Amino acid sequence: MKYTAFIADDEVRSRELLQNLLEELCPELTVTGTAATVDEAVKSIHQLQPQILFLDIEMHPGTGFDILQKLSPSASAQVIFTTAYDQYAIRALRISAVDYLLKPIDVQELQSAVQKAIRQINNKQPQQQLQHLLQNLVKQQQDYTISLSTSEGLEFIPIASVLHLEANGAYTVFYLKENRKIMVSKNLKEYESILADHGFFRVHNSHLINLKEVKRYLKTDGGYVVMNDDTSISISPRKKEELLQLLSGRAL
Known part of the structure; x- marks a missing residue:
């Protein structure tokens, strides 16, 4: 069974690298779109309705959290954040038990995060931690x-x-x-x-x-x-x- 994914990252090389890793290591995923800005990502996600979102935190202007806030509460996708080391962001993610990947992305951690997201999709489990994360951020x-x-x-x-x-x-x-x-x-x-x-x-x-x-x-x-x-x-x-x-x- 194929699952759809979307990548939001303001760096071209980061988007391409993650897409290549997913195509090579996670053949069960199909990347249906990418975006470089918050507004572009929100528009495309609403249109494409992907099942898994890879959201970079440090997008300029804006953040991956901004994408999530603009999608919520209608979005039902599983979310995996990607980030270079950002102490504040990582604290918020860990307290809320939301999945994240540190750049440069570790292959095994990527595969593990994808498999977890797929299990949650198959079990029809909403990612309740996302709303919890948004609440903690404010x-x-x-x-x-x-x-x-x-x-x-x-x-x-x-x-x-x-x-x-x-x-x-x-x-x-x-x-x-x-x-x-x-x-x-x-x-x-x-x-x-x-x-x-x-x-x-x-x-x-x-x-x-x-x-x-x-x-x-x-x-x-x-x-x-x-x-x-x-x-x-x-x-x-x-x-x-x-x-x-x-x-x-x-x-x-």
Whole structure:
């Protein structure tokens, strides 16, 4: 079965390279169109109705996010963003669990992203994370929500409601306010990097804490913190000094 794709990128070489990679490595895709500007992309996507969109983030003028905002909520395509390293953009994508490819594009990551998009098309799964992404882009950082994939579906949780996280093998348990918890099928290391810019710190191999939710730090028993839900969490000796610096710099 053939699936249709569309590429939006303001650089000719980038468009041609991605199209060539797709033709060579993903024969199940047919690229039905490309565009160099936001307006051109929006017009063509409305006309062609492709199933998978490859949107460059740093288009000039405008961004791939602008394309998405102009298409939403009518667009039903699966979206894969492409970008050179852009810290702000990547943080937003990762928090919202939206697929992206870093330039230069890795062949295996491209094939994996395409296969994931095809599975979602076949399962008729809407890419709910896109609306979540758009909402985060217009919020203040303290109001961000994070997309969590659970056994029952997707949950969009305010980051400010997360007290701490605990590793459970290949899974991660989120401990939330109001005595809730959610288990997610990703490891703690992944969330360590996603949440680092939101005031979270890994105090132990098994624990990542929200620094704003620390109630007390105690020196006894090797050092531990008490969180606002009264959970006691031990501190790794090599993390103690950095943690104390972060806590001493926290606004009270």
